[in-house]
């Protein structure tokens with residue numbers, strides 16, 4: 001007699017503030033159950049962190065499913081790295097750039113099918129001063145944008161809110177001096193923004209570098225060294241495509257480790273949240289986690 005397939009146990013953690021609500025989660029959980037996966041949802045309580053929940057339930061599950069966007073994934077990263085549990089993603093956030101980078105479908109039901117069918121594969125994380133990031137970490141313009149654009153404004157104004165805040169911050173943006181140490185060299189530069197990417201997509205439609213992947217063992221650095229803020233408007237199409245490295249007022253290179261120092265302390269934004277300050281020591285954490293994603297090389 002054939003033995004019934006062992007039920008796989010998933011720990012399900014959903015961002016309670018996820019834009020797409022309970023309907024899509026219920027249909028995703030149904031798909032999982034049909035494929036023999038028992039998903040147990042745990043709620044993030046007052047004063048608890050997603051990573052602590054993962055650590056607390058590590059013995060009761062075979063893998064973790066996170067329902068949410070890039071911010072929710074970021075909060076899960078330390079717990080995933082500590083426990084080594086594979087990660088399934090149900091993209092339910094306002095920004096699902098990591099899902100896009102590794103080819104996870106935007107539709108939660110299709111994403112659930114991928115979790116049920118797929119084999120997890122190793123994925124890198126970026127790290128800055130001990131904080132992980134899936135997509136990108138930035139210093140300068142976009143870090144200020146994140147601090148000014150509150151959750152409330154995001155919900156209320158959506159993309160328009162971003163545009164208005166971006167215009168306001170742009171108008172008062174100044175170049176700052178930064179010192180870089182990387183690959184045995186020290187460089188001094190004047191920049192409006194520095195970004196260090198792990199994956200390809202970020203910021204809801206921006207691209208770190210058109211060929212970057214989250215499993216190439218590399219960080220992609222770029223610095224916007226523009227004379228005038230309005231130069232950014234000309235660069236915008238390239239920033240979206242990830243071809244800005246070709247412009248001569250953009251410095252871009254790949255590395256595995258870089259330290260950035262600034263004369264005054266500046267905030268560092270990791271996946272949309274302010275998490276640390278300069279001096280900022282970045283390094284790649286190759287194959288830090290495993291993720292249910294389509295096989296490498298499959299078009300995204």
Ligand SMILES: [Mg+2]
Pocket residue numbers: 124197198199212213214215216217218219220
């Ligand atoms: Mg990479």
